[in-house]
Amino acid sequence: EAGVVQSPRYKIIEKKQPVAFWCNPISGHNTLYWYRQNLGQGPELLIRYENEEAVDDSQLPKDRFSAERLKGVDSTLKIQPAELGDSAVYLCASSLRRGHNEQFFGPGTRLTVL
Amino acid sequence: AQSVTQPDIHITVSEGASLELRCNYSYGATPYLFWYVQSPGQGLQLLLKYFSGDTLVQGIKGFEAEFKRSQSSFNLRKPSVHWSDAAEYFCAVSAGKSTFGDGTTLTVKP
Numbered sequence: 001e002a003g004v005v006q007s008p009r010y011k012i013i014e015k016k017q018p019v020a021f022w023c024n025p026i027s028g029h030n031t032l033y034w035y036r037q038n039l040g041q042g043p044e045l046l047i048r049y050e051n052e053e054a055v056d057d058s059q060l061p062k063d064r065f066s067a068e069r070l071k072g073v074d075s076t077l078k079i080q081p082a083e084l085g086d087s088a089v090y091l092c093a094s095s096l097r098r099g100h101n102e103q104f105f106g107p108g109t110r111l112t113v114l
Numbered sequence: 115a116q117s118v119t120q121p122d123i124h125i126t127v128s129e130g131a132s133l134e135l136r137c138n139y140s141y142g143a144t145p146y147l148f149w150y151v152q153s154p155g156q157g158l159q160l161l162l163k164y165f166s167g168d169t170l171v172q173g174i175k176g177f178e179a180e181f182k183r184s185q186s187s188f189n190l191r192k193p194s195v196h197w198s199d200a201a202e203y204f205c206a207v208s209a210g211k212s213t214f215g216d217g218t219t220l221t222v223k224p
Contacts, residue, residue: 004157033212042118042204042214043158056211091157102148103212105157 002026004106006092012112018080021109025073025094032069033103034077035091043091049075050097079111087113116141116207120215127195128223135190135218137205147188148206149179152217158204164188175199197222 005024013019025032030051035043046065048056051072060067064083069075079086089110093103117140127133139145146165150158162173169181179190188205200222205215 040123041216042206044214045211048211093157102160102163103158105150105159107155107157 004092004094004104006090006106006109008109009107010110010112012114013082014114015084016081018078019082019111020076020078021090021092021111023075023077023092023106025075025092026104028096029094029104030072030097031095031101032075033093033095034067034075035093037089037091037108039088046077082111082113084113087111116145116209116211116213118205118207118213118215120203120205120218122218123216124219124221126221126223129197130194133190133192133195133199133220135203135205135220137188137190137215138186139188139205139207140186141207141209143209144183146208147179147181148208148212149173149177149188149190150204150206150214151175152202152204154201161190161203195220195222197224 007022032049034046037043047060047067049069067077089108091108092106095101095103119138121136148163149161152158161177162171164171164181172178177192181188202217202219204217206212
């Protein structure tokens, strides 16, 4: 069984540029999460999807971040424009359904904003 | 609000020695608790989880953890550490929404 796939693995951009991250969850997993992990810290939830619906986006900086999950499968997280403080690892995870189920994580995208 | 504290930022143990990583949580009821491991450049992998029942839970790679309600703790243990266990370890609490600690980096000396 394939795991959670993320691309790209690394991205270097200049500030004020846009950037997008893509995530393909494990087949059949209805719940998808985007996390941001700053250096030396644990992951922090940005947004959670139940199928196509964003049900928890309270930590998503909506002035510059956006996300979508078309057809309840793949998801894209976008930043426009990027700021220096956005440098972090962006992790995607999926689980069978909401609640306390195990989350399966992708390898992450390491973003560096110069 | 729920929170997780991992008091030890970095721990070094010798190969073959025992290991205990500490985790304290704050939540109004009994939460669901998890330990994940993250190797460099990789995503997080679940080691074990506690939902209810027996307070001593067994996980993969020879790890176990004990839930102590009175101490609000969920410490991770391993009787004999291998060099391949060197990684970062995260404790997490879930009550619908998951909250992670800041992690403990484990270094294993030969």
